[in-house]
Amino acid sequence: MTSGPYTSDATPLAHTDALVLDYLAALWAATEDLDPDLRDELMTTVADYIALRRSAGGTPAEDPAQILRRLGSPESLAAAARRGRMPAHLRRPVPAPAVPTAPSAGAEYAGLALLTAGAIVLPVLGPFAGMLLISGSPRWSAPHKTAAWVLAAGPALLGFALVVLGVLFGGGPDSLVVAYLMMLAGGFVAALTLLPGLTARRHYPQGY
Incomplete structure (x- = not known):
């Protein structure tokens, strides 16, 4: 050669x-x-x-x-x-750009379920897990998610503090019932504020 x-x-x-x-x-x-x-x-x-x-x-x-x-x-x-x-x-073929698919709404419904029904079974952990799912969804804007976090976490923390104070200072069953209802209320109120977003247009990131 x-x-x-x-x-x-x-x-x-x-x-x-x-x-x-x-x-x-x-x-x-x-x-x-x-x-x-x-x-x-x-x-x-x-x-x-x-x-x-x-x-x-x-x-x-x-x-x-x-x-x-x-x-x-x-x-x-x-x-x-x-x-x-x-x-x-x-010429080598140029790969076609991937078409992004809309995320499934299953996680969003599960998040709302954890905020409500989950709060009944697990007053603190249920709403917390629900908000984690909500936070990963593009359906709601950042301000909506922040407000939901405040509404869900605020009453839950106050209720938990009331339980601790009741245990430390000998509070009766009434204080436990009030604390439980506060924890429930936070999750339900947060879910109600998020509910309209299920029918609204999703806030997809750029490219969707």
């Missing part, structure tokens, strides 16, 4: 391999006047094109001689590169 990055060793080559290497060597020589980066890009693209179709196998179109005929002469590829464009059959 001649100069260039595509050289052979002492191992005898199959006829089809020799055809490919001769073609690449001719292309290397024909593109001597190109910008080095453009020359390397063309050589790499052509080599990948040949390798991809040879590895597919199974049809006459994958025969190296046929592949080279489909590529065209090295001179025609070099001329196209000089005109500043890659031949159409060598």
